[in-house]
Amino acid sequence: MNIAILSGKGGTGKTTISTNLAVMAGGNYIDCDVEEPNGFIFLNPSDLKKEEVKVDYPVINDNNCTLCGDCAKVCQFNALVRTKKNIILFDKLCHSCHACKIVCKYEAISFKKREIGIIEEGKYNNIICKRGILNIGEPMAVPVIKDVLKDLPNGINFIDCAPGTSCNVVNSLSYADGAILVTEPSAFGLHDLNMAVNLVRNFHIPFGVIINKYNPKDNRIQKYCQKENIKILGTINYSRKVAETYSSGKMIIEIEEYKKAFKEIVKNLKEVFPWN
Numbered sequence: 574m575n576i577a578i579l580s581g582k583g584g585t586g587k588t589t590i591s592t593n594l595a596v597m598a599g600g601n602y603i604d605c606d607v608e609e610p611n612g613f614i615f616l617n618p619s620d621l622k623k624e625e626v627k628v629d630y631p632v633i634n635d636n637n638c639t640l641c642g643d644c645a646k647v648c649q650f651n652a653l654v655r656t657k658k659n660i661i662l663f664d665k666l667c668h669s670c671h672a673c674k675i676v677c678k679y680e681a682i683s684f685k686k687r688e689i690g691i692i693e694e695g696k697y698n699n700i701i702c703k704r705g706i707l708n709i710g711e712p713m714a715v716p717v718i719k720d721v722l723k724d725l726p727n728g729i730n731f732i733d734c735a736p737g738t739s740c741n742v743v744n745s746l747s748y749a750d751g752a753i754l755v756t757e758p759s760a761f762g763l764h765d766l767n768m769a770v771n772l773v774r775n776f777h778i779p780f781g782v783i784i785n786k787y788n789p790k791d792n793r794i795q796k797y798c799q800k801e802n803i804k805i806l807g808t809i810n811y812s813r814k815v816a817e818t819y820s821s822g823k824m825i826i827e828i829e830e831y832k833k834a835f836k837e838i839v840k841n842l843k844e845v846f847p848w849n
């Protein structure tokens with residue numbers, strides 16, 4: 574079973590929740606926040622294996638090319654431009670769709686591969702930890718996300734998604750059987766939770782909410798969840814101790830009070846996503 578963990582906005586503590594939850598539930602940790610994959614800072618997995626992620630890009634054979642311009646016309650991403658002398662490729666705009674090769678009548682297009690990121694996989698105790706890392710300056714995260722998610726291990730996988738509701742999150746959600754939405758009690762937290770709820774509802778999968786940085790004096794998230802009939806899976810209290818533990822790269826389940834809170838969340842998770 575794959576459970577996506579997402580948050581409408583960045584900074585809600587999605588990675589803190591994902592890593593601590595994976596360890597408490599004995600599930601695997603899959604980091605799909607490929608532009609900023611920092612879950613390994615806390616888990617520090619051993620026996621790391623690395624694999625490159627590569628994408629196709631077209632190469633024009635100038636000897637065969639008649640400069641007809643059909644390839645540039647068909648490219649939906651403006652990755653090819655015809656000049657008076659040649660066809661120019663903007664490789665970072667290319668989505669590797671191969672349409673240019675299909676329309677070329679002169680066999681002037683072939684494909685090569687270039688590296689855009691890497692996949693790392695290792696172990697933290699008995700759990701498998703996997704993450705994608707997008708190379709700096711690369712604009713397209715989706716091929717790396719797809720590579721991370723294509724061969725997931727057996728058992729329960731906690732997928733740490735990118736923040737927001739962009740296509741990076743949509744791609745991760747398409748592999749999920751359920752979702753956990755992490756939020757915080759603030760005006761932005763509520764606004765962006767609503768966006769995340771609207772997105773997840775399109776996937777028709779079970780989901781629930783975890784309120785991080787919980788403040789008992791602020792019940793705006795509870796009111797919203799009650800109105801929308803959404804289950805609250807648990808709350809993680811706001812405290813300076815958590816911030817200090819997190820900042821030193823430690824798991825917050827090392828603090829007894831928070832270990833109990835995560836145990837309770839795992840119990841609630843099993844009601845919403847029955848995986849046993």
Ligand code: SF4
Nearest residue numbers: 638639641642644677
């Ligand atoms: S479609 Fe083929 S022949 Fe025409 S411009 Fe492109 S590469 Fe050259």
Ligand code: SF4
Nearest residue numbers: 648667668670671673
């Ligand atoms: S492979 Fe697709 S996206 Fe890339 S240059 Fe060709 S038509 Fe454009």
